[in-house]
Amino acid sequence: MRLRNIPRAESVLGAHDKVIQDAAACRGNWRQVFAVSQPIHIEIGMGKGQFLLALARKNPGISYVGIERYSSVLLRAAERYEAEEEKPQNLRFICMDASKIEEVFAQGEVDRIYLNFSDPWPKKRHAGRRLTSAGFWQKYDRILAVEGTVEFKTDNRELFEFSLEQARETGWKLRACTWDLHGDAEMNRGNVMTEYEEKFSALGHPIHKLIAERTDKGNGRPA
Numbered sequence: 001m002r003l004r005n006i007p008r009a010e011s012v013l014g015a016h017d018k019v020i021q022d023a024a025a026c027r028g029n030w031r032q033v034f035a036v037s038q039p040i041h042i043e044i045g046m047g048k049g050q051f052l053l054a055l056a057r058k059n060p061g062i063s064y065v066g067i068e069r070y071s072s073v074l075l076r077a078a079e080r081y082e083a084e085e086e087k088p089q090n091l092r093f094i095c096m097d098a099s100k101i102e103e104v105f106a107q108g109e110v111d112r113i114y115l116n117f118s119d120p121w122p123k124k125r126h127a128g129r130r131l132t133s134a135g136f137w138q139k140y141d142r143i144l145a146v147e148g149t150v151e152f153k154t155d156n157r158e159l160f161e162f163s164l165e166q167a168r169e170t171g172w173k174l175r176a177c178t179w180d181l182h183g184d185a186e187m188n189r190g191n192v193m194t195e196y197e198e199k200f201s202a203l204g205h206p207i208h209k210l211i212a213e214r215t216d217k218g219n220g221r222p223a
């Protein structure tokens with residue numbers, strides 16, 4: 001998703017109290033940022049924020065961080081947040097490219113990563129930019145806590161197959177997987193729809209979902 005450049009985006013986001021301005025300074029200190037010691041879940045490529053806002057409302061016992069590359073898109077999420085009658089306090093936003101995720105989260109600091117309808121980057125030469133390519137799985141492995149998980153949804157069959165393969169090659173274990181989320185009563189229980197999920201399922205596209213867990217539950221990693 002890339003919206004037309006919106007000149008006021010930078011200034012609005014720069015003044016927004018839920019937009020983190022110096023995310024690298026939070027590295028290793030995210031529980032202090034939220035002033036509460038509770039699990040941290042992040043969404044990478046959050047778009048306009050529908051999914052994360054709904055989760056933050058629903059689960060006050062979890063701290064959420066939404067990451068989006070484009071300020072014009074994050075602006076929409078910030079505006080949506082402002083329109084909330086009761087603004088959830090357990091939510092922060094960062095405008096950044098996820099390739100730098102390790103500059104923002106320390107080893108083992110994150111409990112869950114959501115990837116929803118990530119850009120498919122269909123050309124082979126751009127495969128490394130996919131958020132479920134091997135290099136990203138390795139980064140997720142490092143920032144996740146021992147029992148941390150990645151949850152990924154998409155309607156794109158090729159991207160899903162690629163993601164399964166890359167997860168397996170980088171040593172992840174599948175906890176659950178479906179090629180038809182909305183037809184799978186167990187996996188769909190409590191499902192919160194994203195904007196893209198609403199759009200594509202209305203067109204009749206089946207939604208694929210995987211939940212992957214780290215396999216190295218090993219020594220020296222924060223629980």
Ligand SMILES: C[S@@+](CC[C@H](N)C(=O)[O-])C[C@H]1O[C@@H](n2cnc3c(N)ncnc32)[C@H](O)[C@@H]1O
Binds near residue numbers: 097
């Ligand atoms: C197709 S949209 C999906 C939006 C939302 N997750 C949903 O399901 O409705 C993908 C979003 O991911 C963002 N994105 C893609 N690559 C990114 C990256 N490397 N870092 C941060 N955001 C990224 C895009 O700007 C876009 O807003």
